[in-house]
Amino acid sequence: MNFWEFLVWMFWIYIVISCIWIYITILIDLFRDHTMGGWGKALWVIFLVFLPLLGALIYLIARGRSMSERRVAEAQQAQQATNDYIRTVAGGGKSPTAEIESAKALLDAGTITQADFDAIKTKALQG
Template identity: 35%
Template sequence: MSDTVYLAYDYPVLGAFWTAMWVFLWVLWIFLLFRIIADLFRDDSLSGWAKTGWLVFVVLLPFLGVFVYVCVRGSGMGRRETQHAKAQQHDIDEYIRKTAGSGSSSAEQLAKLSEMKSAGHLSDEEFQRAKEKILS
């Protein structure tokens, strides 16, 4: 019975705190590393060789590479992220406008409707129903 091991005494609360902090910092480091790599590929002002050089530097010497990258190019990271977000929002807005229709006014819809009637594609009854639907 004296050979019983109590795990609570082997791993104190302060040890658990330090472990949690190191795990948090490690995850934060991984996010920062991927953010820098994404920023490298997103930047259009760098040539392919410059991107390759930065990528090799960041991958082979990660701590020094990330530190130097943030010091040298960190001020533009936020600007490039904002430009990327605006471009994505613009693309989404254009897609919604395209798929939702032209958003034409009632006058344009009535003009198209009268053209269809004069071409003989609609009867008088169909024209009146469509006209009431547009005006309501």
């Protein structure tokens, strides 16, 4: 095997791996799509199995825009879930009333002074 044959083999291996990646991405998108029914998904899978290249090209042309919109929506939903989790862990999700109530309980227990309570109350009311 000479150098050029090696390059041709590497090219075809790259093409095969790229095609497999595209098919897997299409199948994942197909099964995550909530707007399409079961029969539509089954027909797309049959089309992709029996005519893979043509099926993938038609899928990307016909549903490529909605494919990217679903991916963006999933990313935004994941980001929102992460932000909500961080807020709850950090304590940023407490309302001013809840902060004042917890500070009042600490004041009544003698853990903080009246000046500390007033500072917490002022901070909670300012937002």
